[in-house]
Amino acid sequence: MSTEKKHIVVHDVTLRDGMHPLRHQMTLEQMTSVATGLDRAGIPLLQVTHGEGLGGGSVNYGFGRHTDEEYLSAVLPLMKHAKVSALLLPGIGTVDHLKMAYDVGVRSIYIATHCTEADVAQEHITEARKLGMDTVGFLMMSHMNSVEGLVSQAKLMEGYGANCIYMTDSAGHMLPAQVTEKIHALRAALRPETELGFHGHNNLSMGVANSVAAVEAGVNRVDTSCAGLGAGAGNTQTEVFVTVCALMGIETGVDMFAIQDVAEDLVRPMKKTPQKIGRDALTLGYAGVYGSFLGFAWRASEKYGVPAREILLEMGRRGMVGGQEDMIEGTAYRLAKERGVLKTGTDA
Amino acid sequence: MNKIKCAIIGPGNIGTDLLYKLRRSKVLEPVWMVGVVAASEGLARAREFGLKTTADGVDGMLPHVIEDGVQIAFDATSAAAHKANSDKLTALGVMMIDLTPAAIGPYCVPPINLQQHTSQQEMNVNMVTCGGQATVPVVAAISRVQKVAYGEIVATVSSRSAGPGTRLNIDEFTVTTARAVERVGGAQKGKAIIILNPAKPPLMMRDTVYCLTAEAPDQKAITESIQKMVAEVQQYVPGYRIVQGPIFDGNRVSVYIEVEGLGDFLPKYSGNLDIMTSAATRTAENFAERILDGTLKLKVA
Numbered sequence: 001m002s003t004e005k006k007h008i009v010v011h012d013v014t015l016r017d018g019m020h021p022l023r024h025q026m027t028l029e030q031m032t033s034v035a036t037g038l039d040r041a042g043i044p045l046l047q048v049t050h051g052e053g054l055g056g057g058s059v060n061y062g063f064g065r066h067t068d069e070e071y072l073s074a075v076l077p078l079m080k081h082a083k084v085s086a087l088l089l090p091g092i093g094t095v096d097h098l099k100m101a102y103d104v105g106v107r108s109i110y111i112a113t114h115c116t117e118a119d120v121a122q123e124h125i126t127e128a129r130k131l132g133m134d135t136v137g138f139l140m141m142s143h144m145n146s147v148e149g150l151v152s153q154a155k156l157m158e159g160y161g162a163n164c165i166y167m168t169d170s171a172g173h174m175l176p177a178q179v180t181e182k183i184h185a186l187r188a189a190l191r192p193e194t195e196l197g198f199h200g201h202n203n204l205s206m207g208v209a210n211s212v213a214a215v216e217a218g219v220n221r222v223d224t225s226c227a228g229l230g231a232g233a234g235n236t237q238t239e240v241f242v243t244v245c246a247l248m249g250i251e252t253g254v255d256m257f258a259i260q261d262v263a264e265d266l267v268r269p270m271k272k273t274p275q276k277i278g279r280d281a282l283t284l285g286y287a288g289v290y291g292s293f294l295g296f297a298w299r300a301s302e303k304y305g306v307p308a309r310e311i312l313l314e315m316g317r318r319g320m321v322g323g324q325e326d327m328i329e330g331t332a333y334r335l336a337k338e339r340g341v342l343k344t345g346t347d348a
Numbered sequence: 349m350n351k352i353k354c355a356i357i358g359p360g361n362i363g364t365d366l367l368y369k370l371r372r373s374k375v376l377e378p379v380w381m382v383g384v385v386a387a388s389e390g391l392a393r394a395r396e397f398g399l400k401t402t403a404d405g406v407d408g409m410l411p412h413v414i415e416d417g418v419q420i421a422f423d424a425t426s427a428a429a430h431k432a433n434s435d436k437l438t439a440l441g442v443m444m445i446d447l448t449p450a451a452i453g454p455y456c457v458p459p460i461n462l463q464q465h466t467s468q469q470e471m472n473v474n475m476v477t478c479g480g481q482a483t484v485p486v487v488a489a490i491s492r493v494q495k496v497a498y499g500e501i502v503a504t505v506s507s508r509s510a511g512p513g514t515r516l517n518i519d520e521f522t523v524t525t526a527r528a529v530e531r532v533g534g535a536q537k538g539k540a541i542i543i544l545n546p547a548k549p550p551l552m553m554r555d556t557v558y559c560l561t562a563e564a565p566d567q568k569a570i571t572e573s574i575q576k577m578v579a580e581v582q583q584y585v586p587g588y589r590i591v592q593g594p595i596f597d598g599n600r601v602s603v604y605i606e607v608e609g610l611g612d613f614l615p616k617y618s619g620n621l622d623i624m625t626s627a628a629t630r631t632a633e634n635f636a637e638r639i640l641d642g643t644l645k646l647k648v649a
Binding site: 122 | 604
């Protein structure tokens with residue numbers, strides 16, 4: 001497929017996925033200044049929510065510095081052109097959270113499930129469509145389902161009323177050939193008017209390459225984050241993707257230099273530690289493990305004296321899916337006990 | 349010894365697993381299985397076990413309730429169907445155990461408030477959710493020692509043991525469980541999360557309980573209270589166990605639980621379904637014992 005003069009919606013998730021490395025502690029000032037910068041740079045759609053979606057504030061995932069409602073209410077009135085989306089994971093967030101987001105002015109909702117569990121989103125997708133929202137079905141950990149399996153899950157979401165379906169590489173595990181194959185299959189199976197999106201992570205340094213492959217295979221929305229701020233080794237970087245699109249003649253409507261400045265001047269200074277593809281992030285990508293487990297594995301490693309890499313590999317072996325952060329401490333404890341390295345004071 | 353006669357409404361997985369448990373009971377005798385599909389496998393299985401069956405819903409059983417002496421009915425259908433079922437049966441003096449999310453009656457988590465419900469002669473009690481049955485006892489075990497400002501539970505169940513009803517109304521699970529963490533568990537604020545995991549072979553039900561105590565936790569008293577509570581749950585769910593914890597971290601108390609089912613009709617990994625049918629059986633047995641010893645008389649509601 002030719003990419004000449006193709007138009008792509010860059011959906012910036014700095015203010016949602018970027019909450020993970022900051023442990024959901026972004027200030028309202030950081031949020032509004034980045035959102036304003038994104039709006040000025042021409043980003044058409046940006047996401048603002050707790051890293052784990054609406055209602056994600058919890059002991060399990062970490063409480064936000066502010067509630068979703070506070071963040072959204074601070075950002076929405078400042079937007080001149082950009083639309084604001086929110087993320088919702090059924091099982092964590094509810095229809096009540098969806099209605100709250102709608103009431104404060106959100107008109108685009110991303111409803112996320114594990115790539116084999118689309119039917120838990122029926123209630124939420126149906127409700128969002130009833131409200132007339134831009135309704136996106138977001139299939140997380142897409143590497144864990146076959147081509148046919150992913151297609152059938154996507155069709156469920158489309159059937160409930162989603163007008164856009166995402167293939168989400170939550171573990172940053174996919175390679176361009178797999179992206180191409182699955183997007184082609186989704187494009188062929190879904191209605192022509194249904195949009196397709198791709199959400200990539202950089203654990204194998206494939207964020208931009210996978211996003212380009214996805215665009216070439218037929219997606220028209222791509223999730224990106226400034227300076228890659230996000231779970232694991234981070235997301236497809238907005239400023240890099242926009243620059244690559246400019247070179248490829250793909251229309252994004254985003255000002256290349258302005259978005260580079262947002263990434264460099266506003267987002268990069270927010271990072272507590274430089275985000276890189278270290279051995280633990282690389283393990284997420286290699287073993288296909290949910291990206292936001294990384295910080296939890298580091299802290300459990302510190303507490304129990306087991307390398308984070310081994311905790312993550314074990315989480316992968318046991319087939320843990322997004323949201324199972326509560327299993328990390330137990331896994332670390334068990335590994336420490338088996339190896340006789342359990343630190344004193346942590347026994348229970 | 350006399351047994352109290354029971355009816356099961358809903359011959360699906362839950363209803364059939366209940367049937368297996370009731371057949372083992374010393375005080376309960378299943379006599380009716382009620383469905384709505386004549387060709388249902390569950391109805392056929394119930395007939396093999398000698399139960400009367402109907403495919404005409406509760407209405408098909410109503411004319412026989414009195415002559416067959418049915419005193420307790422389990423509703424394993426849906427929230428939408430429950431109210432009508434309950435109204436028809438309680439009018440005939442049949443006590444209802446509600447395994448749907450309808451929750452017309454008070455929540456029942458056996459080790460915490462079953463005795464209270466029996467004493468108050470409740471005619472309809474609700475079994476909350478699987479996650480509620482697995483976690484609320486632990487929240488209550490902590491809150492009976494000291495004030496719990498916040499209780500949060502994470503239930504992980506195998507995708508294969510989450511039926512279409514749960515999937516279609518997943519908010520009902522999170523909202524109802526959170527409410528039970530507050531009302532029955534005694535937390536000032538409750539939150540519930542459910543995760544479905546498709547791993548093969550299917551994983552055992554796992555539940556994590558996090559409580560934030562208002563003051564520094566009394567570690568010794570909390571640990572003892574939880575152990576006592578777990579032993580009580582184990583009386584009716586032998587595969588209920590603490591994998592790890594309580595772990596104390598500041599005011600945070602974390603307890604990690606695993607629930608292995610008995611493997612009656614449902615596979616052992618479906619601890620989530622088993623703890624519901626086991627808790628419902630336990631509840632019915634308590635009512636039945638009181639009816640049999642004459643200290644409880646069911647009234648027409």
